[in-house]
Amino acid sequence: MGIKINALKCTNCMACEMVCSYHRDDGFAFLSACIVAYRAREKKDYFGVLLKEEDVLIVARPEGLEINKIGEEADPDKEADASAKPMLLREGCDFCEDMDDYGPMCVAFCPVDAITLD
Amino acid sequence: MEYLSTDKILVIDLNAAQVEEEELLESLVEEKIGGIGIAKYLYEKYENDDPIVIGTGLLTGTTYPASAAGGITAKSPVTGSVCHCPVIYKLGVEIKYSGFDYIVVKGRSDSPVYLWIHDGVADISDASDVWGKDVWESTDELRKFVGDDLLQTMLIGPAGENGSDYAQVCYNHWSSPDRFGFGKLFGAKNLKGLAFRGMGLIEVAEPEDYVERSLEILKQVKENSFLEKKGLGQILTALGEEGVSDWIDPVTHRHSADYFTPYASNTALFLDEDPGLLEESKKEEPGVLVSDIYALLGFKNVGLSVKDAGHALKACAKYGIDPFAVAQLSGKTTLEEIKDSFDSINGEITIPGSGLFTPWCPTGPIFNDFNLSGKDEIMAWWERRQAVSMIFGIQPMFSLMCPELTEENMLELASLGTDLELTQEILDAVIDDILG
Numbered sequence: 001m002g003i004k005i006n007a008l009k010c011t012n013c014m015a016c017e018m019v020c021s022y023h024r025d026d027g028f029a030f031l032s033a034c035i036v037a038y039r040a041r042e043k044k045d046y047f048g049v050l051l052k053e054e055d056v057l058i059v060a061r062p063e064g065l066e067i068n069k070i071g072e073e074a075d076p077d078k079e080a081d082a083s084a085k086p087m088l089l090r091e092g093c094d095f096c097e098d099m100d101d102y103g104p105m106c107v108a109f110c111p112v113d114a115i116t117l118d
Numbered sequence: 119m120e121y122l123s124t125d126k127i128l129v130i131d132l133n134a135a136q137v138e139e140e141e142l143l144e145s146l147v148e149e150k151i152g153g154i155g156i157a158k159y160l161y162e163k164y165e166n167d168d169p170i171v172i173g174t175g176l177l178t179g180t181t182y183p184a185s186a187a188g189g190i191t192a193k194s195p196v197t198g199s200v201c202h203c204p205v206i207y208k209l210g211v212e213i214k215y216s217g218f219d220y221i222v223v224k225g226r227s228d229s230p231v232y233l234w235i236h237d238g239v240a241d242i243s244d245a246s247d248v249w250g251k252d253v254w255e256s257t258d259e260l261r262k263f264v265g266d267d268l269l270q271t272m273l274i275g276p277a278g279e280n281g282s283d284y285a286q287v288c289y290n291h292w293s294s295p296d297r298f299g300f301g302k303l304f305g306a307k308n309l310k311g312l313a314f315r316g317m318g319l320i321e322v323a324e325p326e327d328y329v330e331r332s333l334e335i336l337k338q339v340k341e342n343s344f345l346e347k348k349g350l351g352q353i354l355t356a357l358g359e360e361g362v363s364d365w366i367d368p369v370t371h372r373h374s375a376d377y378f379t380p381y382a383s384n385t386a387l388f389l390d391e392d393p394g395l396l397e398e399s400k401k402e403e404p405g406v407l408v409s410d411i412y413a414l415l416g417f418k419n420v421g422l423s424v425k426d427a428g429h430a431l432k433a434c435a436k437y438g439i440d441p442f443a444v445a446q447l448s449g450k451t452t453l454e455e456i457k458d459s460f461d462s463i464n465g466e467i468t469i470p471g472s473g474l475f476t477p478w479c480p481t482g483p484i485f486n487d488f489n490l491s492g493k494d495e496i497m498a499w500w501e502r503r504q505a506v507s508m509i510f511g512i513q514p515m516f517s518l519m520c521p522e523l524t525e526e527n528m529l530e531l532a533s534l535g536t537d538l539e540l541t542q543e544i545l546d547a548v549i550d551d552i553l554g
Contacts, residue, residue, distance in 0.1 A: 043291055
């Protein structure tokens with residue numbers, strides 16, 4: 001099982017980020033999410049989704065998926081997003097294993113079905 | 119107020135350069151629920167100090183669909199009455215998570231200031247470095263100063279500083295629903311604006327039930343076929359403006375949504391870049407994000423090309439002036455003339471109904487008919503729908519699209535979230551108080 005992200009369908013609404021953090025905190029927050037809508041390139045209208053799994057950071061960009069092994073040196077040609085650094089400190093995706101009624105919360109709550117189960 | 123709340127009201131006295139905090143009492147929520155219900159109460163409490171009240175709805179920033187909105191309540195220089203302007207994009211949510219449910223700004227500062235509000239802390243900061251700069255420069259500078267590209271701002275540009283009647287409070291780099299000249303009010307207070315960032319936690323009384331019901335409602339919402347559409351061109355088409363989608367298609371880049379809002383109502387136009395570009399543009403300012411359907415239509419109707427209309431919208435956002443007022447009142451028909459007219463915009467625009475809510479929102483249903491008929495019934499529904507949206511914090515454009523977002527389920531979620539018994543009778547009384 002894996003999380004599949006279609007960055008071109010994503011509308012950058014942050015629902016995934018909210019419900020992921022809820023799953024960790026039992027309250028509403030954004031701080032603990034292992035999936036975030038990256039949105040720091042606002043003037044360029046460039047956005048997508050970052051997902052931290054146990055060993056990898058998945059960057060779902062509009063132009064395609066990028067999978068970075070955590071601990072490896074980043075591509076010097078690509079500027080890091082402001083969202084990426086705190087992500088590395090967070091727990092990796094556990095597919096919301098404790099949320100029996102839902103499955104992964106980001107999948108259940110994505111309003112545009114940009115996040116699905118593979 | 120323990121739940122769905124930060125429990126705090128911030129009161130900023132610009133005369134005395136003082137910041138105070140008040141507790142948000144549960145009894146006030148039981149009486150006024152939230153959003154503009156409480157903002158109006160706070161406005162009246164501090165009325166002698168010409169306050170601006172910035173607030174969030176009771177459900178803002180939660181899992182209730184489209185719980186994106188906040189609001190600005192103040193006396194409008196345009197109408198002379200107290201009006202309510204929605205706070206959209208991701209800004210409404212950031213306000214709540216920055217640590218305050220409501221912010222009252224009263225008095226006038228001796229020198230330009232901005233308010234830096236983050237993680238439950240508020241500072242009155244010197245704005246001399248950004249005073250005189252446009253909205254884009256100011257937002258960029260504050261983000262650089264704080265070192266956080268996700269800082270959310272509510273700022274004025276030169277129009278507000280110069281006292282233009284149609285000066286607009288802009289959100290980040292973009293135009294806002296402000297048709298009330300609130301930017302002039304900010305400028306008169308020597309207030310460049312506010313900057314928000316927060317990592318707070320909002321507690322919920324019954325979190326599992328709240329989230330479960332949110333998902334049930336979201337699933338009902340997703341049954342709507344209009345959710346196959348995106349962007350403001352489709353909204354205008356649904357409102358009978360058939361040619362707009364084709365007109366903007368050649369410069370349309372992508373559509374984005376406000377927080378947790380299922381319809382992407384913001385459309386990015388690429389003006390100096392290939393609109394089909396998927397990679398990040400190497401240009402600093404490739405285009406403009408548009409949420410104001412009537413401003414876009416206004417520039418189309420004066421005869422601008424879509425690229426020039428985009429450039430006009432961008433220039434308005436930088437200058438901090440209401441682009442709809444510019445399109446309606448400038449009397450100009452070329453981009454350069456329009457850009458040169460910003461300091462001389464005057465005249466009247468029509469604020470519908472009782473004048474409380476912004477005609478940035480269409481004054482009727484979108485995509486669905488809500489079983490309404492007749493002009494009077496539609497206007498009464500629209501005003502009530504706007505009031506309800508701004509009490510609970512629902513994106514006000516989306517609430518005009520989506521019948522599944524009902525007063526009943528907003529009250530149900532509010533009660534689940536707060537452990538208070540919030541009834542239809544209370545909501546009716548709050549709406550009556552707002553509508554007068």
